[in-house]
Amino acid sequence: MDLAGLLSFLFFMTDLTGKRIAVIGAGLAGIAAAHALTSRNAHVTIFEKSRGYGGRCATKRWQGHVVDHGAQYFTLRDERFKHAVQQACGDAIHRLELPIRDEENRILGDTGRWFHRDGNSRLARDLAKGLEVRTETPVEDAPALLQEFDHVICTAPWPQTAKLWGLDEHEIDYIPCLAAVFAYRGDGLGRTQETYAFRSRSTPLAWTACENHKPGRIAAGSTVIVTHLGEAFSREHLERPPAEYPSLVRTWIEDRWELPKTAYDLALGHRWRLARIDSAHPSPCLPPRVHFVGDAFKASRVEDAWLAGHEWAAKNHLMD
Ligand SMILES: Cc1cc2nc3c(=O)[nH]c(=O)nc-3n(C[C@H](O)[C@H](O)[C@H](O)COP(=O)(O)OP(=O)(O)OC[C@H]3O[C@@H](n4cnc5c(N)ncnc54)[C@H](O)[C@@H]3O)c2cc1C
The missing domain is CATH 3.50.50.60 (FAD/NAD(P)-binding domain)
Incomplete structure (x- = not known):
């Protein structure tokens, strides 16, 4: 032939x-x-x-803010994915500039962390x-x-x-994840000016990020923090009403970000019952x-x- x-x-x-x-x-x-x-x-x-x-690549419109409460950012390492995203989203894709730190305050490596200007769920919509x-x-x-x-x-x-x-x-088996989103009165509070997020593998505060680093998302005069709790903590509190999640972790958030307690405004909780897998599976x-x-x-x-x-x-x- x-x-x-x-x-x-x-x-x-x-x-x-x-x-x-x-x-x-x-x-x-x-x-x-x-x-x-x-x-x-x-x-x-x-x-x-x-x-x-978008499914778990989810965005919430809340109190005038546009908040990613599921996937926080995405990578563009594979050329096929990068090409599809660039074709579909054009200049709506932006890179996160500030670092992620670990429990010891060390800056984690960065091969490029990207977000959609209008909310990460828009990535799916555009694609x-x-x-x-x-x-x-x-x-x-x-x-x-x-x-x-x-x-x-x-x-x-x-x-x-x-x-x-x-x-x-x-x-x-899918691992659950409790999420809590906090709004504080004031811009650039505490450590939010120099850090995008903190990640921890040894404390319940697995992930906490400042959404203000996604320009245009947060209404003027506010600081918004998204938090994802670790596996053990999430399993322990999974059946509580989501509205209770913020009060379980608020003190940790304020300590971690050095936020003035008096600036607290309001918060919401979200339950991801089937958030992620721990390793790849065959079909x-x-x-x-x-x-x-x-x-x-x-x-x-x-x-x-x-x-x-x-x-x-x-x-x-x-x-x-
Ligand atoms: C809290 C959290 C944080 C994350 N952070 C990141 C991150 O920072 N970076 C990153 O790269 N990834 C992150 N991820 C992982 C990423 O979001 C997921 O791996 C990815 O979005 C999964 O895509 P999927 O299409 O496989 O599944 P899904 O996104 O779950 O899509 C499945 C879809 O099926 C729909 N569906 C379910 N049942 C039915 C039905 N009966 N009929 C019709 N529709 C149905 C659902 O509504 C959903 O839209 C995070 C996930 C979570 C939960």
Whole structure:
């Protein structure tokens, strides 16, 4: 077979014209998979239960502020992801300039930490341009989708996917994370002028970051701090109402950032029941024509979730 023959054979093998594919979830993995399959001529429909895009790459509009309460920033290490982000978002992507410090106050290495000017969930929205996405459409009867679609690709965290198909939800364990967001009166308070975030592996205050370092996000005259609690603490307090989380950790925040207690304004809590995995997993067994893709294949990071979806859809022939 000559080169032209080989290329047309490969195209025939990977062309998905006429295939109807449902993707459950408009997070980074679902959007990446949908794009890769659409580029092979499949007809792809994404079903998303929430109002917005992005899943755990989430942004909240709160008290005049735009706050990332899920993924805080993303990396652009892989050329394919970088290219897709630059194409989709243009100049809306910015780099975090100030450092992250550890418990000992040492500055952590930085290969580039990026955020979307309008909120990190907008990264997902921009990447989904041109795709058919049905928001506020939770899939409740997943097997019924197989009557309408040739394949169903599930990108909800495994315990949610497993429930949809009556499978063992404990096959992949996800670690929970409690989040608390604090607003203080005044700009540039305490250590927020010289540090973007503190990360700790040995204290419950696993992550605490100042959102003011994402320009245009925080209303004038306020300092906003996002905090993620570590695994042990999150498991211990998981079933408490989220509104109680800030009061559990407020003193630590004020000590860590050297904030004046009198400047405290208000706070909110958020429960991430299925926040992240601790290591990559192989795909569990699923019914024919059903597939599972997501950050569980690689690492719980925005870039890895996108790569998981992109690579899976580029490799998988879905010819049956
Ligand atoms: C608190 C927190 C902090 C993080 N910080 C960072 C960070 O700083 N940097 C970084 O790179 N990564 C971070 N991550 C990890 C990153 O956000 C995730 O790895 C990534 O967003 C996962 O993408 P995904 O597409 O695999 O899954 P998800 O984002 O979970 O997407 C799944 C989608 O499926 C939808 N869905 C679920 N069930 C249904 C249903 N029945 N019907 C329809 N839709 C459904 C969900 O609404 C969701 O939109 C963080 C995560 C959390 C929780």
